[in-house]
Amino acid sequence: MDDDRDWPSEWLRGVLGLCVLRVLADGPTYGYAVATALADSGLGPLKGGTLYPLLKRLEDAGWVVAEWRPGEGGPGRKYYVLTGAGADELRRSAARWDAFTTTTRRIVADGATAPAEEEPA
Numbered sequence: 001m002d003d004d005r006d007w008p009s010e011w012l013r014g015v016l017g018l019c020v021l022r023v024l025a026d027g028p029t030y031g032y033a034v035a036t037a038l039a040d041s042g043l044g045p046l047k048g049g050t051l052y053p054l055l056k057r058l059e060d061a062g063w064v065v066a067e068w069r070p071g072e073g074g075p076g077r078k079y080y081v082l083t084g085a086g087a088d089e090l091r092r093s094a095a096r097w098d099a100f101t102t103t104t105r106r107i108v109a110d111g112a113t114a115p116a117e118e119e120p121a
Contacts, residue, residue: 006044007043007044012043012050015097016043016046016050016054017054017057017058017093018090018093018094018097019038019041019043020034020038020051020054020055020058021058021063021064021082021086021089021090021093022090022094023037023038024064024080024081024082024086025082025087025090028067028079028080028081029079029080030077030078030079030080031048031051031052031055031078031080034051034055034080035048035051055080058080058086059080061085061089062083062085062086063082063083063085063086063089063090064080064081064082064083064086065080065081065083066078066079066080066081067079067081
């Protein structure tokens with residue numbers, strides 16, 4: 001893997017929404033700070049053309065609200081805040097992602113013919 005963590009784009013598409021919701025669970029923040037937090041966590045750099053449409057989709061789903069806040073000596077910033085529905089979605093998606101990664105790790109390690117564990121009800 002390259003040092004800049006250039007993950008395959010199809011992997012990022014599958015998990016980026018969940019990661020953004022998790023960053024917002026730590027409190028309101030603006031888009032550039034979300035991108036920086038994810039990059040610093042090892043996800044790698046995100047382009048604004050990827051992040052901002054995703055934030056808009058999360059807002060349209062009711063999982064995030066956006067609010068403009070005045071800047072200190074500069075332009076204002078659009079802050080994103082996780083809603084109660086967004087926190088619920090984060091919990092659901094994190095549990096599903098955990099089950100998915102457990103399954104894919106098993107397949108990669110043992111092959112597709114290994115018996116699957118029972119799915120939780």
